[in-house]
Amino acid sequence: MGRSYKHATVIGASLGGLCAARVLSDVCERVTVYERDELPDRPANRNAVPQGRHVHLLMARGAQEFESLFPGLLDDMVADGVPILENRPDCIHFGAAGHVLGTAHRLQDEFTAYVPSRPQLEWQIRRRVIAIENVEIICEGVTEPTYDTALGRVTGVLLDSGDAVPADLVVDATGRGTRLPAWLDKWGYPRPREDTVDVGIAYTSHQFHIPEGLLAEKVVVAGASRAQPVGIGMLFYEDGNWNVTTFGIAKVEPPQTVAQILDLADDILPAHVSAALRRGTPLGEMAFHKYPTSRWRRYDDLERFPAGIIPFGDAVVSFNPTFGQGMTMTAIQAANLRAVIESGEPDLAPRLAKATAKTTWPVWLMTAIGDLALHNATGESKWWYKPVGGLFDQFLGAAETDPVLAEWFLRRFSLLDSLYMVPSPRLVGRTIRHNMKLWLAEKRSA
Incomplete structure (x- = not known):
């Protein structure tokens, strides 16, 4: 594949930013990652990643996706x-x-x-990105992207030092605290709605x-x-x-x-x-x-969006971390970015937003139903969330003692077989029969 961009900049050396840099290194002459935080030369917690001090589980699908980006990682x-x-x-x-x-x-x-x-995984990936010949990580903050009104596109980034760095493409990987919606407002574009x-x-x-x-x-x-x-x-x-x-x-x-x-x-x-x-x-x-x-910025619904910039990782969607799927979904976003770039079609940002929405929707729906129907969360809830949550509660009850149901759940929860958590009619029937047998046995013993 030829080099499509002379220079790409990535704002943030998070897992998302590092994965984006890895994908872009294949199609850019040069990739620069800017990170305001000091980056340790060994596995260590960082102030910019406070959640890194808490448990992180790399699910099987996430391991596969990271390995495809960084062969030999596992x-x-x-x-x-x-x-x-x-x-x-x-x-x-x-x-x-x-x-x-x-x-x-x-x-x-x-x-x-x-x-x-989390520090171990981030360090393993960061040292691989540093080893890529055309990628550089610089510990310096970015104030904001630079925007050309006449061209209708982002043209680079303005550093905290005051220096302006030109770039063909800017990746916002600044996480949940992204300021991209405010920048869009400043440039005359609509903000994305947020679920x-x-x-x-x-x-x-x-x-x-x-x-x-x-x-x-x-x-x-x-x-x-x-x-x-x-x-x-x-x-x-x-x-x-x-x-x-x-x-x-x-x-x-x-x-x-x-x-x-x-x-x-x-x-x-x-x-x-x-x-x-x-x-x-x-x-x-x-x-x-x-x-x-939990927040999903719906860039996929925007009709107008500036060229030259793409949001990535938690800057697009951040999931309830207790489900343990966040790192895996970031890796899937990287796979989306790679596929969109390899297609060679124009309008990178809208096509990436659509691709990411397609992989985000089933996982977001699963976690939203779980949170709203089973975990006492608040937010917009469809009328059918509660009955679906109740049915899934029955499914999980049967899965406690039925290994077929347990395996189906664990593989889907790990995002291996499909991103959709929808049991087949056969599994629904198996659940009903299993729970009916347990109910009858309990009734006989009463």
Whole structure:
């Protein structure tokens, strides 16, 4: 493929910005990534990524997408100690909306998931981007893009230093705090409408060192529900320690002390897990974070949009992080960007917005129904969200003891087989029969 652009600039060295830079490196003579934050030369938490101190799970689909962008990434992570989720029932304890799945049976179809910490994954990807010959990462802030009214396009970026840097293409990868809607307003374009769900999530996280041999699991998740609005996630990371994140939904506060974390673990985790956690040693300081609103900026609906700039990553859509799908959806956006560029057609921004909307919609719908119908969130809710949420609650109840249903859910939740969480009529019938048998057995024993 020939070089379509002389120079592209990416605002933000987030995972989204790094993935965008990797894709653009194939079609640009030069790519410059600008990042206001200092970038460590090893895996480490960054001030600009406060959510990085909390648990992150790289789902199987996300691992595949990142590997396609950065060949050898997964093997190198494993060599650096990143755990692999093996296909064993004792390797994961997964709870969703008050139901526990995947612990009683071995899944039939093999698929591999990886458990890097957010700093580890970001560092692995960043060092690969730095190694690309025509990509440069500069630790300097961008004040705003430069816009030419006569041309109707963005022509570069203005740095905090006052220097203007020309570019054929600018990528806004500044995350949830993006100022692109305000810039559009300034340039005379409409702002995108925003779909939102007020999830009201608050996090508390603390690292623990648990003596070796106490837990076979690598991932322990007990999701929140209407009845239990506080959940917990425990992930075993490459440093040999466990990151333990507790979270409250619908503005319910999570534990604020180590003692409260341990008490919550006693209440909602298997006894052997909470016992192991109590034998663990707390490390470092506690971390806090809040995520009030999931937000999708609908650039795909705009009829007018300036040339020369594209929004990317969380600047377009940020999902409820307790579902663990954000990094995977960023990787899918990168695949969309690559496909749109390779098509060779003009109007990059509108076509990317449409492609991203196509992959975003089913996942956004799934999480919105889960939040609004099952997690006490507030926001615009269609009349059918509640009955669909109720039916899915019944499906999850059956999946607790039916390995076929559990496997279907876990693979779809991991975005492997499809982005749509819609059971087939056969699976719906299986759910009804399964729950009917359980109801009859309970009635006979009463």
